Amino acid sequence: MKRILIVEDNELNRDVLSRHLRRRGYGVLLAVDGADGLAMAELHQPDLILMDLGLPTIDGWDCARQLKANAVTQRIPVIALSAHAMVGDREKALDVGCDDFDTKPIDLSSLLDKMERLCGRPEPAMTTERPTPDCA
Ligand code: MN
Secondary structure, eight states, X not given: OOEEEEEOSOHHHXXXXXXXXHHTTOEEEEESSHXXXXXXXXXXXXXXXXXXXXXXXXXXXXXXXXXXXXXXXXXXXEEEEESSOOTTHHHHHHHTTOSEEEESSOOHXXXXXXXXXXXXXXOOOOOOSOOOOOOO
């Protein structure tokens, strides 16, 4: 199973995104701030990281830099997510080592496309969970 690490300080965003990804067959790991994200990335070496840029302790920009400077985590693709994207943020995110960039609120199909491009399709969900309606 492809494992995605979501580094996001907003609990609602974390819950909604993790529910969407689990339903599509991804395994989800969660981190609530930058320091937590770096620790989780090194410990679990996920297949891809979704990195909020506005984070407590260590911001997403710095996290990306540190991930790409660490031999243990440098090959993990990182998609930066920004809630208040400014002109140039995309280039800046790529400059610090992010592999792609997307804006919040998240457009799920666009994000899933980017994820598939970077880490492949999830295997079909092997779940007994009943699908829940897309209401988020
Ligand atoms: Mn945030």
